[in-house]
Amino acid sequence: MLTNLSKSIYSCILIYILCTCFIQAQGKFNLPKQNTDKIRFELINNLMVIPVEVNGVELSFLLDTGVSKPILFNIANSDSLQMNNVETIYVRGLGDGKPVPALRSQNNFFKIGNAININQEIYVVFDQSINFTPRLGIPVHGIIGYSLFKDFVVEINYRTKVLKLHKKESYTYRNCKKCETFNLSFYKNKPYINALATIGEQEVPVNLLIDTGSSDALWLFENEEQGITSNYHNYFDDFLGRGLSGNVHGKRSKITSFKLKGFELNEVNTAFPDSVSVRFAQRNKNRNGSLASEILKRFNVIFDYGAAKITLKKNANFNSDFSYNRSGIVLEQRGFRLVQERYNAASYDNYGRSNENNTVISTTQSFKMDIKPSYTIVEIRKGSPAERAGLLAGDVILxxxxxxxxxLKLQDVIRYFRDRVGKTIKLKIDRNKYRMQFQFQLEDVFKKKELP
Structure with missing residues (x-):
């Protein structure tokens, strides 16, 4: 028999255990009714875009292993989403600018497929310049990474564009002779992998952030003492992208080969970001760069954060050529244009009759106005074919x-710029309401330029 005091202590302990379990469960994603779930994603410029429900609102997020907490942006005002327990903080990431203000919100409801989390922390950034939508051509409202990966074994099939979430306790690895498994290390909840990069003739061990949120193949931080330098191959200066803290510039080059155990890729496109843009990332002294999606998409991938490992298996993309923008044009979807389109309208006789075969007597050409996406040149690489042809930032491609x-979709237009060397590109553009035409040929961006 329990005394009244014992009963009170027992009750307090039970309540504490229940509350602790409830709080812990709140901070996790879970599949309440199943052991696995399948989620389809869009693959745009090597990046995965998945549907995410936040506090009852349907949104689209990038799946990015390079972020530890979800970040929400591209939200016009706070009324579109109900944010809970809000406080102001500053966040920073890649880029040459300063930290940006954000709201940290807790106790938010997230749903991805059938996986739910009833107490998700999220950072909300209202800086309108931080927006992936113009570069991808579809609405993107945020990024999510560790918060999802930590709670499941996650399979990614880049070929079928399917993401599978498995409960860790019920997942069984299949025998796979063609697979390679690697240990992961973590720094601030971000996964790192060891690899070998051959730069010139020197093979260099590198520790790389696995970054599904980067569309490039490989980023390396230059370090002459370690033999990590762009000087072993022809290179050119380029705009590498935009991070949370501003633009990222650097060099683009190639390295001789890149090895992940038995997997080897040759002549790999590699970006060498300038030190100013990555000074925040280099707080991890052991990090040498990033392994990004142009390489990752060549594998079927299994992330197992709980066991601190990743498994790779080659897919049909493995031997694909590394592509790059040979035009020098950086394009964005900047709003929409009102376009007049021609279409054929059915025409009948004065009595509204068609012929005896029930076909219309004739058709007439008519016009209608429609709202269509507008594609604007936002950057032009110095010395590129596009710059030499006379194109300018601000030109709208017609x-x-x-x-x-x-x-066309934005990615369809960009695909023209990644075509074979020597391909002729003819553009009609709108420059301050004047229509102009330009023509140039795509070039090998890594070919050594002849001195005048």
């Missing part, structure tokens, strides 16, 4: 090689 740009 057509490319005879095809109306507004009838």
């Amino acid at each position: 057509s490319i090689n005879g095809k109306d740009a507004h009838n």
Whole structure:
């Protein structure tokens, strides 16, 4: 028999255990009714975009192993989402600028497929310059990484564009002779892997952040003492992208080979970001760069954060050529344009009759106005074919090689710029309401330029 005091102590302990378990459960994603779930994603410029429900609102997020907490942006105002337990903080990431203000919000409801989390912390950034939508051509409202990966074994199939979430306790690894498994290390909840990079003739061991949120193949931080330098191959200066803290510039080059145990890739496109842009990332003294999506998409990938390992298996993308923008044009979807389009309208006789075969007597050409995406040149690489042809930042592309740009997706237009060396590109553009035409040929960006 328990005394009244014993009963009170027992009750307090039970309540404490229940509350502790509830609080811990709140901070996790879970599949309440199943052991596995399948989620389809869009693959745009090597980046995975997944549907995410936040506090009852359907949004789209980048799946990014390079972030520890979800970040929400591209939200016009705070009324569109109900944010809970808000406080102001500053966040920073890659880029040459300063930290940006953000709201830290707790106790938010997240749903990804059938996986739910009833107490998710999120950072909300209202800086309108931090927005992936113009570069991808589809709405993107945020990024999520560790918060999802930590709670499941996650399979990524880049070929079928399917993401599978498995409960860790019920997942069984299959025998796979063609797979390689690697140990992961973590720094601030971000995964790192060891690899070998051959730069020139020197093989260098490198520790790399696994970054599914970067569309490049490989980033390396220059360090002459370690033999990590762009000087072993022809290189050019380029805009590498935009991080949370501003623009990232650097060099683009190639390295001789890149090895992940038995997997080897040759002549790998590699970016060498300038030290100013990555000074925050280099707080991890052991980090030598990033392994990004242009390489990752060549594998079927299994992330197992709980066991601190990743498993890779080659897929049909493995031997694909490394592509790069050979035009020098950086393009964004900047709003929409009102476009006049021609279409055929059915025409009948004065009595509204068609012929005896029930077909219309004739058709007439008519026009309609429609709202279509507008693609604007936002950066032009110095010395590139596009710059030499006379194109300028701010030019709006109306057509490319005879095809109306507004009838194409952004990635379709960009694909023209990644075509074979020597391909002729013909552009019709709008420059301050004047229509102009330009023509140039795509070049090997890594070919050594002849001195004048």
